Amino acid sequence: xxxxxxxxxxxxxxILVPLRxxxxxxxxxxxxxxxGLYDGFSLFTGRWNLEVLALTHLITLGFISMVMMGAFxxxxxxxxxxxxxxxxxxxxxxxxxxxxxxLCLALGFLIPQHNLVSMGWLSLSVAFGLFLLIAxxxxxKAATTxxxxxxxLAILSLLITICLAIVLARVFSHGxxxxxxxxxxxxxxxxxxIGWVSLLIIGIAYQVVPMFHVTPHYPQLLMKWLVPTLFLxxxxxxxxxxxxxxxxxxxxxxxxxxxxxxxxxxxxALSTFYIHRKRLRKIPDVxxxxxxxxxxxxxxxxxxxxxxxxxxxxxxxFFPMLLGILFLAGFILPIIQGxxxxxxxxxxxxxxxxxxxxxxxxxxxxxxxxxKQIIPYKMANYQFWVYLxxxxxxxxxxxxxxxxxxxxxxxxFAFLFxxxxxxxxxxxxxxxxxxxxx
Amino acid sequence: xxSITQIxxxxxxxxxxxxxxxxxxxxKTQWEKVQPGLVQFLAGMEHHFAEEEKILFPxxxxxxxxxxxxxxxxxxxxxxxxxxxxxxxxxxEQQNHEQFLGESETLLMLMxxxxxxxxxxxxxxxxxxxxxxxxxxxxxxxxxxxxx
Numbered sequence: 001x002x003x004x005x006x007x008x009x010x011x012x013x014x015i016l017v018p019l020r021x022x023x024x025x026x027x028x029x030x031x032x033x034x035x036g037l038y039d040g041f042s043l044f045t046g047r048w049n050l051e052v053l054a055l056t057h058l059i060t061l062g063f064i065s066m067v068m069m070g071a072f073x074x075x076x077x078x079x080x081x082x083x084x085x086x087x088x089x090x091x092x093x094x095x096x097x098x099x100x101x102x103l104c105l106a107l108g109f110l111i112p113q114h115n116l117v118s119m120g121w122l123s124l125s126v127a128f129g130l131f132l133l134i135a136x137x138x139x140x141k142a143a144t145t146x147x148x149x150x151x152x153l154a155i156l157s158l159l160i161t162i163c164l165a166i167v168l169a170r171v172f173s174h175g176x177x178x179x180x181x182x183x184x185x186x187x188x189x190x191x192x193x194i195g196w197v198s199l200l201i202i203g204i205a206y207q208v209v210p211m212f213h214v215t216p217h218y219p220q221l222l223m224k225w226l227v228p229t230l231f232l233x234x235x236x237x238x239x240x241x242x243x244x245x246x247x248x249x250x251x252x253x254x255x256x257x258x259x260x261x262x263x264x265x266x267x268x269a270l271s272t273f274y275i276h277r278k279r280l281r282k283i284p285d286v287x288x289x290x291x292x293x294x295x296x297x298x299x300x301x302x303x304x305x306x307x308x309x310x311x312x313x314x315x316x317x318f319f320p321m322l323l324g325i326l327f328l329a330g331f332i333l334p335i336i337q338g339x340x341x342x343x344x345x346x347x348x349x350x351x352x353x354x355x356x357x358x359x360x361x362x363x364x365x366x367x368x369x370x371x372k373q374i375i376p377y378k379m380a381n382y383q384f385w386v387y388l389x390x391x392x393x394x395x396x397x398x399x400x401x402x403x404x405x406x407x408x409x410x411x412x413f414a415f416l417f418x419x420x421x422x423x424x425x426x427x428x429x430x431x432x433x434x435x436x437x438x
Numbered sequence: 439x440x441s442i443t444q445i446x447x448x449x450x451x452x453x454x455x456x457x458x459x460x461x462x463x464x465x466k467t468q469w470e471k472v473q474p475g476l477v478q479f480l481a482g483m484e485h486h487f488a489e490e491e492k493i494l495f496p497x498x499x500x501x502x503x504x505x506x507x508x509x510x511x512x513x514x515x516x517x518x519x520x521x522x523x524x525x526x527x528x529x530x531e532q533q534n535h536e537q538f539l540g541e542s543e544t545l546l547m548l549m550x551x552x553x554x555x556x557x558x559x560x561x562x563x564x565x566x567x568x569x570x571x572x573x574x575x576x577x578x579x580x581x582x583x584x585x586x
Contacts (some may be wrong), residue, residue, distance in 0.1 A: 145558070211547070350548075357514070377539075
């Protein structure tokens with residue numbers, strides 16, 4: 001007999017469980033922008049600059065992981081039907097330690113101050129450790145589907161990312177001179193950005209792309225094999241890359257294996273375009289625009305990486321910056337913003353609707369705002385264009401540094417705008433929710 | 439012979455198609471096409487709900503003794519969708535396309551995640567509980583009188 005209790009009535013965790021993460025993320029993006037406005041020129045001097053490290057972590061931890069954790073806590077319950085214990089408390093703890101850890105780490109890099117970096121990684125270890133426990137608890141109990149497989153492998157990649165981060169942080173704190181940091185850093189960022197973030201994006205895409213835009217499902221064969229293959233390729237590449245650095249293998253071996261990672265990501269991007277083309281719902285949609293920009297930049301970043309390897313451009317300082325910007329600001333950030341524009345208004349609506357149903361005062365029903373009243377289409381669409389212009393300027397600034405301040409100013413505006421749209425939605429929730437409880 | 443999951447999933451797909459056609463007509467403010475589109479879409483949805491609420495869910499609850507389990511969640515979501523249907527009817531009467539598109543966006547999210555839960559979790563459960571009597575149930579579902 002199957003577990004009939006799978007679909008519990010109280011399936012949706014309280015709205016603050018995911019929302020506190022979504023509302024914090026734009027603030028961290030603004031911190032990152034502030035850093036760019038403070039000293040934009042020095043940011044582009046190379047990837048080893050401590051300000052670049054601070055900025056990267058403000059974005060990857062404070063924005064990307066922040067949203068992904070919130071989304072994960074929400075989705076894991078809905079998709080697997082498994083509720084984790086004490087969702088409110090867990091969410092407060094995860095959010096608190098992630099926020100504290102990110103701030104300490106970024107400040108520790110900026111000042112620079114070893115103790116702050118240590119406090120940062122300790123706090124982040126608690127946040128991610130707890131997150132791994134919760135996610136592990138839900139995913140072990142969950143039925144095996146392509147989505148839960150992607151979630152499991154994403155979580156495993158996160159574990160590897162954190163282990164590498166701890167080693168790196170200790171190297172930093174103790175000022176140990178090793179010839180390994182570059183290798184460890186590259187492993188850390190590949191496991192973080194492609195393992196943790198991209199695998200989770202792919203898994204979530206399997207569910208949400210058909211849901212948002214009434215498309216067919218991704219091809220069965222792809223759903224079954226892409227994520228496990230990608231994970232194994234990253235693993236194989238890591239071993240090869242490690243051996244290359246010890247001079248046991250020629251450079252070409254790691255690069256060749258690495259090129260398969262790119263190929264697999266391109267397959268994902270192309271299949272997303274393919275099913276988007278077959279979508280039944282053709283009306284304008286800002287989430288779709290964000291996803292298209294994201295997928296185009298994913299493909300572009302991989303093609304440029306291939307070109308760089310062939311033309312031996314990888315040693316130029318601009319090259320990793322270009323790849324980083326295309327992948328982070330061009331691929332991951334648009335996907336996240338586009339998805340927030342669906343999840344946040346829907347959650348607000350759903351929780352208000354549930355409250356209304358449970359108050360049972362159906363005689364004088366208060367009309368609940370629709371998703372497009374909670375975040376108006378026009379506002380989301382303007383924000384999309386502001387972000388897109390900021391992104392293009394940022395890419396251009398790599399080649400013409402004078403554009404950097406205009407680019408960062410535009411991105412600051414974009415994240416202020418995103419914050420406004422999200423906080424306005426949250427505010428609507430509180431106003432309406434108070435009416436129900438009165 | 440088709441399975442319960444196949445038949446009900448096919449109905450979801452048909453309703454999705456009716457939904458997107460209706461929404462597209464509203465977006466282009468082709469009100470002469472909207473009214474029949476709305477009637478057709480709502481008839482499809484109500485027929486599908488009736489098959490579940492009048493035949494499949496009660497039998498499932500009887501067999502498993504689970505009255506407050508997954509079927510209850512599904513009924514509640516049907517209720518939420520029906521509230522939106524009502525609002526959409528009013529928006530069509532008032533020819534208020536912006537209001538309608540907000541409601542349809544909300545309905546789509548609700549409907550698609552509802553369908554996903556049914557297709558991925560509930561229908562396979564139904565099949566397990568009803569194994570051996572699917573043919574009889576399908577006859578009952580086909581002969582269900584049309585809803586008003």
